[in-house]
Ligand SMILES: CC/C=C\C/C=C\C=C\C(=O)SCCNC(=O)CCNC(=O)[C@H](O)C(C)(C)COP(=O)(O)OP(=O)(O)OC[C@H]1O[C@@H](n2cnc3c(N)ncnc32)[C@H](O)[C@@H]1OP(=O)(O)O
């Protein structure tokens with residue numbers, strides 16, 4: 001962008017471009033770095049943020065709680081006193097996570113197998129949950145599937161697989177629990193984990209973008225409709241946070257990570273513990289007035305991608321003097 005702005009003065013454009021490259025390498029040291037120097041201003045604080053016991057006597061269901069971000073949310077809620085249930089397809093993974101977390105926190109974590117694409121399996125899973133803990137007070141719809149793929153290469157089953165997990169899975173879990181909670185006159189906090197491109201759309205992850213946008217419509221709609229039953233519905237849109245599940249399917253070679261970090265104004269990826277703290281707050285009674293909220297949690301990546309002139313960040317003060325002089329010299333249109 002800097003070079004384009006001064007495109008009319010070819011010589012100046014060259015100066016701007018080569019100084020910008022020098023500035024980038026001064027800032028980042030080399031081209032292979034893992035975080036920008038400004039990341040020092042934004043260190044992740046990873047201890048549980050809420051007072052201990054904030055979730056005492058509360059039951060929390062986390063779908064996809066055996067791995068990645070779901071696992072981190074489970075660990076934080078469990079540390080804060082919740083009895084957690086984690087549900088997904090791989091029972092061995094769930095059981096390992098459940099044992100590890102409950103041995104650290106002293107609070108029981110239950111593992112329940114469930115493929116959220118299958119409404120009957122979801123209904124049976126909720127039967128199991130009712131028998132184990134009673135209906136949950138906190139529901140986090142976190143399970144997802146995704147991979148990068150040019151849209152012209154997608155088969156109908158590839159489309160169906162992602163949209164079934166993300167949109168239908170979230171709907172089946174939410175509706176099954178919602179109906180039973182309403183019948184029992186019990187309130188609850190529902191949280192959905194979407195993504196920043198649910199808002200903008202994104203090429204190469206079109207089934208995920210479409211399904212996450214649907215999840216956001218579902219949650220905003222139910223926030224309006226089911227408040228009368230004591231239910232809150234909120235959404236967190238994470239930016240990139242390293243997990244094996246996401247990075248192996250979205251950046252399998254590691255080639256895009258530097259570009260992601262470069263465009264994030266806080267100069268680093270998020271961490272699972274940071275999003276776990278936010279999810280715990282949103283699901284807690286400290287947030288009992290929060291419903292229908294869409295919280296972007298991305299280190300500034302979304303606005304950085306969106307702004308037409310944001311690449312002017314690489315223009316140096318000396319270059320600005322030249323640019324300003326050129327602009328001031330202009331008379332009329
Ligand atoms: C870098 C991070 C930055 C930003 C992140 C932003 C957003 C992140 C959003 C996320 O959701 S990240 C979470 C990612 N985690 C997961 O995906 C975990 C769960 N995933 C899976 O289990 C699989 O990857 C799955 C989604 C493919 C589902 O597995 P399943 O066994 O049910 O499906 P199949 O293997 O039978 O495949 C179904 C269907 O899809 C086609 N397909 C599979 N992979 C690809 C691919 N890479 N490219 C194109 N097509 C693919 C497969 O061929 C099947 O279709 P057909 O039957 O062959 O027609």
Ligand SMILES: NC(=O)C1=CN([C@@H]2O[C@H](COP(=O)(O)OP(=O)(O)OC[C@H]3O[C@@H](n4cnc5c(N)ncnc54)[C@H](OP(=O)(O)O)[C@@H]3O)[C@@H](O)[C@H]2O)C=CC1
Pocket residue numbers: 063064065066067068069070087088089090091093114115116117141142143144145165169193194195196237238239240241242243244245246247
């Ligand atoms: N990490 C990131 O950078 C970002 C992640 N997100 C979102 O965060 C959430 C967590 O992702 P992340 O932790 O990174 O990735 P993971 O792959 O670790 O988590 C996805 C979870 O979903 C479960 N899952 C997948 N399919 C099904 C199914 N059919 N039924 C039940 N559970 C299923 C998986 O368990 P199992 O295989 O046992 O079924 C897994 O535990 C997702 O909603 C993702 O879209 C959003 C933006 C950025």
